[in-house]
Amino acid sequence: GAVVSQHPSWVICKSGTSVKIECRSLDFQATTMFWYRQFPKQSLMLMATSNEGSKATYEQGVEKDKFLINHASLTLSTLTVTSAHPEDSSFYICSASGLAGSQFFGPGTRLTVL
């Protein structure tokens, strides 16, 4: 199946700093990428949907100025957590969807904010 990678797989940062997470589709062109957040023992919550070359659409309650999403190419989307705080600590997962519509998920990025 199609492969989606995320980088880094885990990151620890200080409160107030910004962190960038990359999501890449390795062997297909992703017209749409999705960003999810997963809390321990809880489900994945969709944060935003991004289409290549256009602004991301954020779900209700997600601060777009805090979680900056860029989808500049058909193989790369980035999520930047700005001015991170401990409550932003979570597991962030991306998925990518091509023309066929099925979503392929990355392995996730564990963010810990001290």
Add this chain to the structure above:
Amino acid sequence: GNSVTQMEGPVTLSEEAFLTINCTYTATGYPSLFWYVQYPGEGLQLLLKATKADDKGSNKGFEATYRKETTSFHLEKGSVQVSDSAVYFCALAPGAGGTSYGKLTFGQGTILTVHP
């Protein structure tokens, strides 16, 4: 809005036991239904799907039938293996079939552990 409810876990079984993980949903219209599996250290993988009522999705010995009358999509396997140990997520997407796989709504996940 759409929602998915899965049975509480964790579920612990012996090898070759029968598995059922319940999943019910609330949605408007005719959603597509999915089961995803997450093995330790890996990303979610699509296990099976069904795009309309009475469809049965199947893969790797797992099955689930789209029951519109009971709004359910229970996952079953007749004989589990140790290698089936993983987290299983039920999910739905708006739209019937085709390419409407966007905006997945997930259940909370069920941890399955299978002992030899």
